[in-house]
Amino acid sequence: MSMNNQGRPTRQSVDDDAGTAQATSTGNRALMLEEALIFEISDSTRTGVDLMEAPKVASRLGGLDRKAAIGLPGLSEQETVRHYTRLSRQNYAIDLGLFPLGSCTMKHNPRLNEKMARLPGFADIHPLQPIHTVQGALAVIDELGEWLIKLTGMAGVAMSPKAGAHGELCGILAIRSALEARGDKRSVILVPESAHGTNPATAAFVGYQVEDIPANPDGRINLEALLARLGPDVAGVMITNPNTCGLFERDLKTISDAVHAAGGFVYCDGANFNAVVGKVRPGDLGVDAMHINLHKTFSTPHGGGGPGSGPVVFSKALAPFAPLPFVERMDDGRLALIEEESAEDHHASSFGRMVAFHGQMGMFTRALSYILSHGADGLQQVAEDAVLNANYVLRSLEDVLDAPFAGAGPCMHEALFSDAGLAEGFSTIDIAKGLIDEGFHPMTVYFPLVVHGAMLVEPTETESKAALDQFIGAFRSVALRAKAGDQSLHSAPHFAPRRRLDETLAARKPVLVWTEPAAAQAEAAE
Numbered sequence: 098m099s100m101n102n103q104g105r106p107t108r109q110s111v112d113d114d115a116g117t118a119q120a121t122s123t124g125n126r127a128l129m130l131e132e133a134l135i136f137e138i139s140d141s142t143r144t145g146v147d148l149m150e151a152p153k154v155a156s157r158l159g160g161l162d163r164k165a166a167i168g169l170p171g172l173s174e175q176e177t178v179r180h181y182t183r184l185s186r187q188n189y190a191i192d193l194g195l196f197p198l199g200s201c202t203m204k205h206n207p208r209l210n211e212k213m214a215r216l217p218g219f220a221d222i223h224p225l226q227p228i229h230t231v232q233g234a235l236a237v238i239d240e241l242g243e244w245l246i247k248l249t250g251m252a253g254v255a256m257s258p259k260a261g262a263h264g265e266l267c268g269i270l271a272i273r274s275a276l277e278a279r280g281d282k283r284s285v286i287l288v289p290e291s292a293h294g295t296n297p298a299t300a301a302f303v304g305y306q307v308e309d310i311p312a313n314p315d316g317r318i319n320l321e322a323l324l325a326r327l328g329p330d331v332a333g334v335m336i337t338n339p340n341t342c343g344l345f346e347r348d349l350k351t352i353s354d355a356v357h358a359a360g361g362f363v364y365c366d367g368a369n370f371n372a373v374v375g376k377v378r379p380g381d382l383g384v385d386a387m388h389i390n391l392h393k394t395f396s397t398p399h400g401g402g403g404p405g406s407g408p409v410v411f412s413k414a415l416a417p418f419a420p421l422p423f424v425e426r427m428d429d430g431r432l433a434l435i436e437e438e439s440a441e442d443h444h445a446s447s448f449g450r451m452v453a454f455h456g457q458m459g460m461f462t463r464a465l466s467y468i469l470s471h472g473a474d475g476l477q478q479v480a481e482d483a484v485l486n487a488n489y490v491l492r493s494l495e496d497v498l499d500a501p502f503a504g505a506g507p508c509m510h511e512a513l514f515s516d517a518g519l520a521e522g523f524s525t526i527d528i529a530k531g532l533i534d535e536g537f538h539p540m541t542v543y544f545p546l547v548v549h550g551a552m553l554v555e556p557t558e559t560e561s562k563a564a565l566d567q568f569i570g571a572f573r574s575v576a577l578r579a580k581a582g583d584q585s586l587h588s589a590p591h592f593a594p595r596r597r598l599d600e601t602l603a604a605r606k607p608v609l610v611w612t613e614p615a616a617a618q619a620e621a622a623e
Contacts, residue, residue: 199553250380264388353383516550
């Protein structure tokens, strides 16, 4: 399958609602409040608090101190609270409704996990505390790591990477170190078209040449093409499994055996592990390194919940090269943090340190709470429910939307559709904007690139059938409108706080800094 090179179509929106409703003097629409920028509702010459006059002291900044006013907005506490509260009401959130982003796993975060993460012993911990005062925190890291090793069938784990892409970097650095240790200089990483976009970026960042491996018509790796490319210059292959087409790479064991026979290593992007957790152990399939997004499989907050976490599990061949620091249980039962000073004794092959500290205790505590509350059988049900929900969405919509891989067997964690069959002049972006009017955040659009006009939906395992039915009904409605040529979709959304942007202009000429109107007009005149 060839790569789709067509970009996202955009157009200037048309305000077709103008004049159809009574205008208000404030610009507000009932509880949909028109909120100005914080600079526009404030005055930089005033402040919301009374401050004492600063004492006159000599500057110690060596002439670097600022003489002019900073120009910060001046608001009272009440004005500030109201401003940000009004803005928050214009956000979509998982606590408001289903979040269908594909390849992102935006699912419910149980409040039990939040309660555990806020326990003082974890929430108030400091990275420079003496080791004997943080034995409980080290125990959480150690126990979570053991669970990840057991669930993946691997030999070791690095808990320090801060995110999925950071975990990829960790794994590729371990592969490079293992090759260097045996005096084997290799220069190429193979990346299938169906892999996550961070995979080739990570390999290139480490210094490898990246070569694409095409996909078969069924959305999986072209096995013949991959086997034909293996050679003494190939350091390894980076495979996303389940892949971004929502399909399980059923030839992974065959691929792993061939890569190992050629002297390379297998990196697996484990971002979609929630579709197979408790069902398949990647280590049994020959994987040498795999990162696990704790927010995707084990429900830690995605994005705004503080530092992320992307632990990496390693095979027996790569475990000696894992990074520092790591937790180890001593003979007397105490837990120790192995760092540079003690690594030479029994972990001399480590490629080094990626981070200063294990700085994501909240993520570890949430993930372990999730695992313990589910148990082994509950985690297996997580995968079963995620796959069931995705297939329910796929089969409920394949009669109105083109599903290019619907015949390739059951999908895994997400359902993939294309824009084929829409009326002339209509595209994926019209359906996405129409969904906003229906009260849903749009699905992932125009990704993966192997499908033209891709629409990627991941319902996750935490959504009920009732919630899925409501989303499917809205999706069907908008899709049928696009197939029928409903012109109103071209200017959707109509009921959101802001209308459709000219996305091309926004990307090419972004306005990133607020400027007072008089200054902005002067700049434009120049």
